[in-house]
Amino acid sequence: MAGCASLTESTEQNVLVQTVLDHREIAGVGCVLYNDAGKWFVTTPARLTLRKSSGPLRIDCAKNGKGWAYEKVDARADGNLWGNLALTAGVGYIVDKNTGAGYDYPAVLTVVMHPAQEKEEGPPPAAGVTLF
Template sequence: MYLRPAAAAAALLATLAGCASLTESTEQSVLVQTVLDHREIAGVGCVLYNDVGKWFVTTPGRVTLRKSAGPLRIDCAREEKGWAYEKVDSKVNANLWGNLALTAGVGYFVDKNTGAGYDYPSTLTVVMHAAQDKEDGPPPPAGVTLF
């Protein structure tokens, strides 16, 4: 008779242990650095943004951002030096897969919506374009076709 409550408690703990939204933070600290012609450039202002927020950092520097299942866009510029526009996709972390198995998929949707089941690379190296290339401008947004 006492075995059932203990087994139920163990199953509940195992289920909760797999939920990334309970065990992982929805925030992540990343290091942003900028490079031009294979050399690091300091003092570049960068805006990082995804579907849940926007953050500013001067490189090289760390910024704490909110994780998301969506991509992280990085827009950097420094007068007389250059510009950059990049996109970094988030990657599924191990907790999300465990959550999928242990909660029959329910926790997966929670972790996807909170971003807790995803990570961006911990170091973001942004490749700058020289200032004289400014006339060309940054690449068009995703989904825009040029002819």
């Protein structure tokens, strides 16, 4: 029988963060993960414990000369959350939604990197030329 997730589940979750560029794992990428419950810094690949939330997890990664990534991962309600809605007439649901206990992110977060664009150096534009 499902119960209040705030009582039966942790508000923290262990996840693995890995980064991929051109279909290959790339190590040494600095990433910031954040949601409305906190902010975490890692260098991939890495395992970390983050605080769960009902809101999305945002992931911002970069490695000089290699690439960048910005992703959003939505939290998914687990079975305890829905059981709680039925058993407590919604009161437990509200508690679980606010603590994040009834939600999970994927256990493995694979971030797809975009290749870095090399900056082309050239002569400055002529006076009076508008660049878009």
